[in-house]
Amino acid sequence: MTFQIVPGVERKLKNRVSLRTTISNSLTMAYRNLLIIRRTPQQLFDVTIQPILFTLMFAFLFGGAISGSVTGYLPIIVPGILAQTALTASMATGVQLREDMDKGVFYRFKSMPIARIAPLTGPLIADLVRYTIATALTFVMGYLLGFRWVSAGGALLGGVLVVWASWCLSWIFACLGVVLKTAQTVQGIAAAILFPLGFLSGAFVPTSTLPGWLQDFVNINPLTYIVSAVRQLLNQGTIGNDFLLSLVESVAVVLVFAPLTLRMYMRKA
């Protein structure tokens, strides 16, 4: 007889997953998602095409009408595109999560002795890469069109804020991804959230031009604060109330949606 495995009854095993294992499992899952992105680069279309196309399109479409010139509009539109792209990129997180959960490999994850939460946290961590690409490309496009930020530090902090906010908002769409049954439904409902949230904000036009009732909505929209905060960082190089408010709002989103998503996910897992 050659080698023998340790009999099941003689193994000393714990019935809980340590925090260390949870983190390690989540990072492995993130690594898995990065490999998938590398294998299927078309997954990056939304975060590459959109910043380039939207910056060009909006700058030349609305530049003259809103600010009198393309260069004059850039300080308004670049932060707007940053926030808009962040939002669409975080929506894709939810759609992809849903698609992933329907795949056979999730069946294996469920029967493996790993942290239950890892298949959920992994993709959310990996998508930080997507948000970073989207943010960086928007900056590059703005720069090419002639936009100049006041200080490099302000621009960097603005970029970090956008990536952070995308990650926080992605929990909303992750939640949809876990609750809804098909990727198409996630896509549909996410779009219904995305368009009002994206356009009914200060992202594309100065909010002072809007009717009063619409301003009320715009003023509770977290995207408005993110856009204002980024504008202030890029154009004045300062941190204002909007920066703090957007941090508070994005953390609030996580505090509401992360536990909700986890609970719905665990119920199915």
Add this chain to the structure above:
Amino acid sequence: MVQQIEPELIISGAGKGVLAVDARGLVKVFGDNRAVDGVDLSIPTGCIYALLGPNGAGKTTIINMLTTLLKPDGGSSKIFGHDVARETHVVRQLISVTGQSAAVDERLSATENLTIFGMLLGLSRAEASKRAEELLEEFGLEDAAKRTLDKFSGGMRRRLDLASSLILQAPLIFLDEPTSGLDPRTRLQMWDSIRRLVASGSTILLTTQYLDEADQLADRVAVIDRGRLVAEGTPRELKAAVGKATLRLQVTNADNTAEAARIAQEVLGVRASTPDTKVVTAPMADPERVTDLLDALRGAEIHLATVSVQEPTLDEVFMALTGDKQGGEKAGSIS
């Protein structure tokens, strides 16, 4: 065949006699369909145990409940003494599952799949990729290691799926229809793999629709039909429980066949038949009477070419157990 990574895990074979699976009254209801309807299973450590039944009998549902993937609506089960509902994480450390659909990621290569599963099981990146390499070689997939799985054939995917379940060899291995859709040669390879896993200390619970597979591979068989366990035992016991063995006599001279049949009927007290010109068969109710029959045939100067006893096939057992109501339909699905 499978090498364990941690050396401290290599000790020799105690633990026999403990139940690997101990399930009591498992019930699962989907809508108004009682998919599993009160199933008890006692699976000793170290055996190959087959759940045999047609499509939709509830085999996969039973597996899903035993592997923590599905909560039962009634009953409870223990894996090596650990309650599946309460000690879920312990149970998951004791089992590995290979399902009917290949549970691997199509967008990644075979190596990447195995490496990630290994890392999730606690191996370092280097250990995991070394283990991946070993497994790919063992399963004859090394040439395809770098390709993404969407270019894999069905058989290759299943092999990779099994390899994924064997990164760390679990004490209890679930195989849901491990050979369905495999060509005969790959099927024999799979049987070999399964036997080697048992030889090195694992317990195997597999499901199958193939009677000869259960017959040749399994130490014990549970016949499942419409969510219920209709019979359980060794393949030999099952056959003995249902069919009586058949006595088969071949006479040297075809002219004697009718006379031999008449004598057999008289001595054994049962109906004999003549399926071939020189062959007489009769159900063997009482083996003691065979001597009398042979004496009587010698007395009548009927010479025999061969005498043999045929045990019933599991096929016949299955038909007898799962009944006449759906007999015809089943015959198609389990052949």
